[in-house]
Amino acid sequence: MAIEGADLIKAAAFLGAGIAMGLGAIGPGVGEGIVGGKACEAIGRRPGEAGLLTRTMLVGQAVSESTGIYSLVVALLLLFVV
Amino acid sequence: MGFGAIGSGVGSGFPGGEACLGIARQPAVATRLTTNMLIGSAVCQTPAIFSMVVALMLMFMDFGSLPFSPTWAALLGAGLSTGLAAIGSGLGGGLAAGASCGGISRNPDTVGQVTTTMLVGQAVSQTPAIFGLLISFVLMFKAFPETAGLSAPMALLGAGIAMGFGGIGPGIGNGLTAESAVKWVARNIEAAGELTRTMLVGQAVSQSTAIYAMVISLVLIFVV
Numbered sequence: 302m303a304i305e306g307a308d309l310i311k312a313a314a315f316l317g318a319g320i321a322m323g324l325g326a327i328g329p330g331v332g333e334g335i336v337g338g339k340a341c342e343a344i345g346r347r348p349g350e351a352g353l354l355t356r357t358m359l360v361g362q363a364v365s366e367s368t369g370i371y372s373l374v375v376a377l378l379l380l381f382v383v
Numbered sequence: 384m385g386f387g388a389i390g391s392g393v394g395s396g397f398p399g400g401e402a403c404l405g406i407a408r409q410p411a412v413a414t415r416l417t418t419n420m421l422i423g424s425a426v427c428q429t430p431a432i433f434s435m436v437v438a439l440m441l442m443f444m445d446f447g448s449l450p451f452s453p454t455w456a457a458l459l460g461a462g463l464s465t466g467l468a469a470i471g472s473g474l475g476g477g478l479a480a481g482a483s484c485g486g487i488s489r490n491p492d493t494v495g496q497v498t499t500t501m502l503v504g505q506a507v508s509q510t511p512a513i514f515g516l517l518i519s520f521v522l523m524f525k526a527f528p529e530t531a532g533l534s535a536p537m538a539l540l541g542a543g544i545a546m547g548f549g550g551i552g553p554g555i556g557n558g559l560t561a562e563s564a565v566k567w568v569a570r571n572i573e574a575a576g577e578l579t580r581t582m583l584v585g586q587a588v589s590q591s592t593a594i595y596a597m598v599i600s601l602v603l604i605f606v607v
Contacts, residue, residue, distance in 0.1 A: 305532075308532040315534055316540060319540065319545035326593065329589075330511075331552045331556045333553075333592070334475075334557055341560060341581050345578060346567075362585070362588040363588075369592040370595075373598075
């Protein structure tokens with residue numbers, strides 16, 4: 302079987318998409334967990350501020366999430382555009 | 384299997400260590416702590432068991448009749464998917480179990496609520512490993528048409544890598560959230576409802592990255 306150039310590029314793009322999303326998900330997953338954990342700690346100390354703390358937690362997690370979304374976008378680009 | 388054992392091995396160590404510290408602090412609750420430690424460690428072991436199941440299936444099932452070309456990549460991907468995803472869930476489950484042993488030794492009256500929160504938190508931490516297992520099964524049992532090119536096998540290998548690595552972060556992250564929630568349920572039992580709710584919201588967001596990884600895996604397997 303002969304492997305042609307176009308096929309090789311597609312193969313690399315598919316493998317690259319997997320690597321991008323896989324490794325890209327590690328950071329946000331851990332980071333959001335840290336935010337969630339600290340929010341629980343703070344609510345445990347001051348249950349009265351639960352609403353404000355939950356809001357802050359979600360904003361913090363959203364920022365941390367953005368790197369995961371970058372990976373997702375790059376993976377989708379590699380899959381469907383390249 | 385090798386990767387899968389890393390997380391569970393380290394993870395099971397957390398409750399063991401915390402239980403020893405706790406027994407030293409409060410010898411009177413030794414029995415309760417030991418029970419709690421064993422429950423927590425048992426849940427930590429499940430990702431390793433998933434990896435072992437996948438490893439045994441890969442070794443003993445007969446794949447000889449399948450076409451060589453995409454199957455090699457599908458099977459390699461199946462091993463990577465569960466093996467790597469199990470690292471995070473094993474560690475995460477261990478963090479929650481360790482915190483619960485610490486909490487019970489500090490405040491033995493909260494044992495029921497603490498164990499419940501620990502199990503809920505561990506169950507959520509477990510989900511990335513379950514996603515990994517799901518992708519492994521799809522890769523092992525779906526019939527792939529024979530191909531001469533390189534792109535189809537690489538898509539399947541990529542699917543395994545995406546889900547495997549993608550499961551590590553959310554598994555650890557969910558565990559970190561559960562760890563704090565369990566610790567603070569033990570210290571402030573009145574806030575248990577609020578804490579469980581916040582824990583689940585926080586874990587849901589952390590989980591979303593595992594879901595992205597699963598989506599990319601499924602796209603790589605079924606669409607491209």
